[in-house]
Amino acid sequence: MHIMEGFLPHPWWEIWFVVSLPFIAYGVSRIGRMARERRETLPLLAVAGAFIFVLSSLKLPSVTGSCSHPTGTGIGAILFGPWITSVLSTIVLLYQALFLAHGGLSTLGANVFSMGIAGPVVGYLVYRASQRFNLYLAVFLAAALADLATYIVTSLQLALAFPAADGGVLLSLKAFAAVFAITQVPLAGIEGVISALMFKYILQARSEVLLRLNVISKPDLVKLQEGAT
């Protein structure tokens, strides 16, 4: 769930645009370079973007009695890093803002920051830190924590814009996190599992591209292929 149209007052909506724009611009230039130098990776880029499309269209019920949706940014972050993933997320957020009145154009900067930047940065770092232990567990953790981070940042963005009269930003953060972050916990788990499964299929189909993108190491790949039956 994204911040709805018009729900971030001045100056916050402008601030988040300013923060997000450099990421998107750099991401676009990275995609351009990839399209020129490594054309064979483009189909995987489409798959990573499509994965975000599917997962962020699924509104799921949660233990808090309300619904939210996963983000699907974990796979993109792992394969291509946070910059390129920020561009993919922007496309999805634009689609939802224009055709579904979900999220919004004025809040696009803030939503791109939470879903396209903060989440993928967390996912990327988690994957890099944990990939040497177990590849699939690393994907699970990266995707689940990217999802959770997104909604914690969303809560923070709203708390900064709407500090409580007494108690300030911290109290607001607690209130927004109770709505967004707690709802998200079971969804993040499911997202982690589905992302790990998706990673397995990508690995089966295009392991040599993953090697070239530096997502996995040669010894890890050999070990996995020997273990697979």
Place this chain on the structure above:
Amino acid sequence: MKGEIVALASVLIFFLAFLWTSQSGMHEWEGADSKAEGVIEEITGGSYTPWLQPLWEPPSGEIESLFFSLQAAIGGLVIGYFLGYYRRKAGDGN
């Protein structure tokens, strides 16, 4: 196979959690974003009105679900197409 079994089990647990929550009282299952709207109202004492409305809103729930399904269908199509293409190319498709 292991991955698929784990995924299936997770979905089952997720579904059971949904049933369990449904049993424990009345829930509206509304979006977390409209719940956040309630929190904003509480914090500001109802003084905040959104300064911008969406350019276009799906005129009904049916049309909204059309666009959500379309989003999922586009994504599913792209994933299926490329993974299938790679499988065929790798030689284990025939």
